[in-house]
Amino acid sequence: MDVNEFLSQPLVARVATKGPEVRPVWFLWEDGAFWWLTGSYSRLEQLLTEDSRVALVIDTCDPAAGAVFSVTCQGVAEVVPLDRAKAVRKLTRYLGPEDLWPVRFSAPLDDPATKMVRFAPDRPPRLHDRSW
Numbered sequence: 427m428d429v430n431e432f433l434s435q436p437l438v439a440r441v442a443t444k445g446p447e448v449r450p451v452w453f454l455w456e457d458g459a460f461w462w463l464t465g466s467y468s469r470l471e472q473l474l475t476e477d478s479r480v481a482l483v484i485d486t487c488d489p490a491a492g493a494v495f496s497v498t499c500q501g502v503a504e505v506v507p508l509d510r511a512k513a514v515r516k517l518t519r520y521l522g523p524e525d526l527w528p529v530r531f532s533a534p535l536d537d538p539a540t541k542m543v544r545f546a547p548d549r550p551p552r553l554h555d556r557s558w
Contacts, residue, residue, distance in 0.1 A: 429553040430455070432484075432495060436519045439484045441503075441545075443470070444477035453484075454516035458546055461512055464505060465540040471505045478502045480545060494556040499547035506544050510535055513542065 433455035439462075442448045449470070451462040460482060464470040474480075480503045485496035513535055514524055521527050534540045 427495070427553065429497060429551050432497065432553050433551065437484050437486065439482050442481045443473045444479070445473070447473060452516060452520050454512060454519065455551075456512065456515070458550075460499075460543075460545040460547075461509075461516060462543050462545075463508075463513060463516070463534065463540060464543050465534055465537060467534075470543065471541065474503055474505055474543065478504060482545065482547070492558040494558075496554045496556065497551045498554070499545075499549070499551050501546060501548040503543050503545040505541050508535070508540050508542055513540075 436452070438450045439453045439460065440448050441451050441462075454461040479500070481498070481500045483496060483498045485494070487494050517527065517531055518524060521531060524532065
């Protein structure tokens, strides 16, 4: 499995910001960056304004198969305007077709306070295989 194949799966990333504060996020890996949503429901925009450095980890563990894969990145994140098409691609990975989404996921896309975080890591992500 290569890094792009791994990152195309609907996995959960954990993002660490100043504090440290760690939060799980659904993400999209596209255009050499990780993308996720933020809005008035989150303090993330404020935290990134204070200090835009973040660390991110995405990992899987299958004890029965002895398979452990991970991607760990560091760098600077920026809050950018909502790209609705990108947000829909991200949410479709996790929830399926848009017409099947619960309102709590579709409503924020119509909220002017909803934005995206763009995180381009300092180095290209590498997939680490720590299987035994």
